Amino acid sequence: MITRFWAECAMALTTMIFGLGIVWGALDFGIGWDSSGPQPGAFPFYTGMLVALASLGTIVVTTARRFAGNDLLGEIFLDAERARRVASFILPVIGFVVLSATLGMYVATVLYLVFTMRFQGGYGWLPTLATGFGAALAFYFALEKFFQIGLLKGPLERFLGF
Amino acid sequence: MDNIANLMHGFSVALTTHHILLMMAGVLLGILVGVLPGLGAPNGVSLLLPLTFSMDPVSAIILLTSLYWGALFGGSTTSILFNIPGEPSSVATTFDGHPMAKQGKATEALSFAFLSAGIGAMAGVILITVLSGWVASFALRFSSPEFFAVYFITFASFIGLGGSSPFKAIVAMGVGFALASIGMDSVSGNIRLTYDFDVLLAGVSFLIAVIGLFGIGELMLTMEEGLRFNGISAKVRARDVLKTAAKLPRYWVALLRSSAIGIWMGITPGGPTAASFMSYAMAKRSSRRGANFGKGEPEGVIAPETADHAAGSAAMLPMLALGIPGSATAAVMMGGLMIWGLNPGPTLFTDRPDFVWGLIASMYLGNVVAVIVVLATVPLFASILRIPFSIVGPVIVVVCFIGAFTVASKEFDIWLALIFGFVGYFFKKLDYPIAPLILAMVIGDKAEDAFRQSMIFSQGSLSIFWSNPLVTTLMSLGLILLLMPLIGTIFRRLRALGKTRAA
Numbered sequence: 001m002i003t004r005f006w007a008e009c010a011m012a013l014t015t016m017i018f019g020l021g022i023v024w025g026a027l028d029f030g031i032g033w034d035s036s037g038p039q040p041g042a043f044p045f046y047t048g049m050l051v052a053l054a055s056l057g058t059i060v061v062t063t064a065r066r067f068a069g070n071d072l073l074g075e076i077f078l079d080a081e082r083a084r085r086v087a088s089f090i091l092p093v094i095g096f097v098v099l100s101a102t103l104g105m106y107v108a109t110v111l112y113l114v115f116t117m118r119f120q121g122g123y124g125w126l127p128t129l130a131t132g133f134g135a136a137l138a139f140y141f142a143l144e145k146f147f148q149i150g151l152l153k154g155p156l157e158r159f160l161g162f
Numbered sequence: 163m164d165n166i167a168n169l170m171h172g173f174s175v176a177l178t179t180h181h182i183l184l185m186m187a188g189v190l191l192g193i194l195v196g197v198l199p200g201l202g203a204p205n206g207v208s209l210l211l212p213l214t215f216s217m218d219p220v221s222a223i224i225l226l227t228s229l230y231w232g233a234l235f236g237g238s239t240t241s242i243l244f245n246i247p248g249e250p251s252s253v254a255t256t257f258d259g260h261p262m263a264k265q266g267k268a269t270e271a272l273s274f275a276f277l278s279a280g281i282g283a284m285a286g287v288i289l290i291t292v293l294s295g296w297v298a299s300f301a302l303r304f305s306s307p308e309f310f311a312v313y314f315i316t317f318a319s320f321i322g323l324g325g326s327s328p329f330k331a332i333v334a335m336g337v338g339f340a341l342a343s344i345g346m347d348s349v350s351g352n353i354r355l356t357y358d359f360d361v362l363l364a365g366v367s368f369l370i371a372v373i374g375l376f377g378i379g380e381l382m383l384t385m386e387e388g389l390r391f392n393g394i395s396a397k398v399r400a401r402d403v404l405k406t407a408a409k410l411p412r413y414w415v416a417l418l419r420s421s422a423i424g425i426w427m428g429i430t431p432g433g434p435t436a437a438s439f440m441s442y443a444m445a446k447r448s449s450r451r452g453a454n455f456g457k458g459e460p461e462g463v464i465a466p467e468t469a470d471h472a473a474g475s476a477a478m479l480p481m482l483a484l485g486i487p488g489s490a491t492a493a494v495m496m497g498g499l500m501i502w503g504l505n506p507g508p509t510l511f512t513d514r515p516d517f518v519w520g521l522i523a524s525m526y527l528g529n530v531v532a533v534i535v536v537l538a539t540v541p542l543f544a545s546i547l548r549i550p551f552s553i554v555g556p557v558i559v560v561v562c563f564i565g566a567f568t569v570a571s572k573e574f575d576i577w578l579a580l581i582f583g584f585v586g587y588f589f590k591k592l593d594y595p596i597a598p599l600i601l602a603m604v605i606g607d608k609a610e611d612a613f614r615q616s617m618i619f620s621q622g623s624l625s626i627f628w629s630n631p632l633v634t635t636l637m638s639l640g641l642i643l644l645l646m647p648l649i650g651t652i653f654r655r656l657r658a659l660g661k662t663r664a665a
Contacts, residue, residue, distance in 0.1 A: 012333075015337065019336065022355065029347075029354055036618070037618035038617050041354070043343060043614070044340060047340050048336070050332060054332035054333045055333055057329040078386075085386055085388055090583075093559055096559065096560070096563065097576050100573075101573055101576070105564060112556060112559075113556055113560070121550065147213050
């Protein structure tokens with residue numbers, strides 16, 4: 001199992017890579033001084049360095065604590081039960097985002113709500129469909145009609161002539 | 163007494179039927195946002211912000227601030243009735259609020275919470291009325307180095323006083339600054355850090371970050387905990403509210419102390435969450451009934467609530483007068499001001515007095531409206547929580563992603579919100595503070611500009627930050643705050659050393 005110690009280190013490593021990525025990106029724009037003051041890359045360069053160094057700091061501190069026998073760091077970060085609960089929430093969310101990008105947000109809203117209510121929540125078809133279509137219609141009228149903001153549309157809306 | 167005249171003018175701006183209706187709408191939305199887990203004040207403001215782009219700034223800010231007041235109230239409602247804080251800042255309210263509700267004193271607990279919250283907010287707004295003009299005119303003397311020093315103080319206090327690991331606070335802050343610098347560089351006009359991805363040309367909006375970090379991330383955490391609502395039903399009757407109100411003056415010491423703590427934590431970027439915990443701890447230590455704390459002591463509800471709301475409203479002072487938000491929500495609102503074409507900071511007071519004083523007047527009215535509306539609608543909102551979370555949760559998810567899309571109508575933003583959701587989840591689980599990240603994203607450009615302009619003044623020498631008494635004082639203050647954890651550790655070590663020697 002993944003313990004808190006490894007989770008801490010993995011996160012710190014990720015932020016370190018992010019920091020170094022910023023440093024690398026900043027180098028393209030010059031990190032020194034020119035006629036108009038500090039070059040555009042200077043500020044990101046130093047913030048990137050700061051992130052990388054602070055991440056290194058976290059790794060060092062965490063490792064030191066681990067060897068000093070800190071119990072908290074030996075705890076399990078995410079047990080199977082919790083991981084299952086998070087996954088059952090976030091996987092449909094990812095599905096929703098994919099569907100939004102491909103089929104448009106209204107269709108995605110209906111499909112996502114139907115999936116979570118009917119197949120995860122165990123509700124009957126009637127309340128499920130009512131909630132799904134009700135939510136989609138509510139968004140349609142509130143956003144497109146009232147606030148004049150269009151959402152992502154897909155093939156269905158094109159077919160219906162929106 | 164310029165301020166009084168200004169304030170009266172502000173009331174004439176704010177006190178229209180249109181604005182009062184906006185306040186009520188804002189408060190109702192705010193309570194909803196505050197009651198629902200996964201949607202908090204910063205998130206609610208972010209979701210509503212894109213809808214206000216076409217409104218006039220005064221109406222827009224009234225709507226958003228009212229939403230904020232409503233969210234603060236909604237958060238305490240769930241704390242008391244369900245033992246689930248709707249907002250991080252109302253965690254401390256659960257300690258005594260929920261025991262009171264379990265003893266059948268739910269109405270009393272709610273009334274105490276709302277009334278003391280109203281008093282706390284008033285204290286904060288009065289402070290803003292008295293001080294904001296003065297702070298702004300003081301800040302008019304600031305030039306780039308001073309502004310950079312003030313930004314430095316803000317982030318130093320996050321690192322030094324934040325309570326989490328200083329390294330993690332630095333990482334969160336640095337990530338925020340880095341994200342802020344993606345896209346167009348306002349000084350040179352270069353496009354930076356896009357790594358040849360077209361979608362990054364326009365930069366990364368802080369609104370997307372807030373929606374992902376606070377919304378999706380928070381929901382993941384809620385799901386992991388396996389949320390269960392075991393609520394206590396409450397009916398709020400006017401007579402009971404009045405009875406509770408009559409008892410309130412007894413707690414004047416707690417009210418005063420908590421207001422002071424809240425105001426202090428709101429002006430310095432400690433924020434409402436820290437304020438409510440600190441106030442609760444102080445009340446517990448100094449109260450005669452300290453032993454009853456945690457078992458349903460009214461003072462244990464009054465102290466955190468007063469401080470929470472005092473901090474929430476006081477956080478507007480540095481935002482308006484200096485252009486530095488005192489909390490994550492204030493940061494989002496400040497981002498909103500910039501989108502509406504206003505420039506938060508001392509010049510706002512001279513350029514747009516109608517906006518500033520209209521806002522301040524609306525804070526008085528908004529809090530009164532909020533107390534009334536929240537007392538009237540508690541049963542309604544409590545019943546929302548009886549809807550199973552397997553329906554409410556997914557609807558919140560949809561609202562978050564649609565909100566993310568409406569920010570700029572870009573498909574990429576919903577992917578970004580998803581990524582930020584994961585970041586928020588892991589950051590929260592590993593105790594990385596999120597507020598500094600949001601603050602850095604909002605004021606990143608301004609801080610960078612201030613730094614670069616200072617460097618141009620001084621031809622690249624850092625000594626400009628110690629070039630006059632004002633900037634020296636500010637920088638030294640920042641350094642002291644930054645080194646606070648280190649000083650504390652050294653102090654403790656020395657004391658421990660002294661003890662071992664004595665023994």
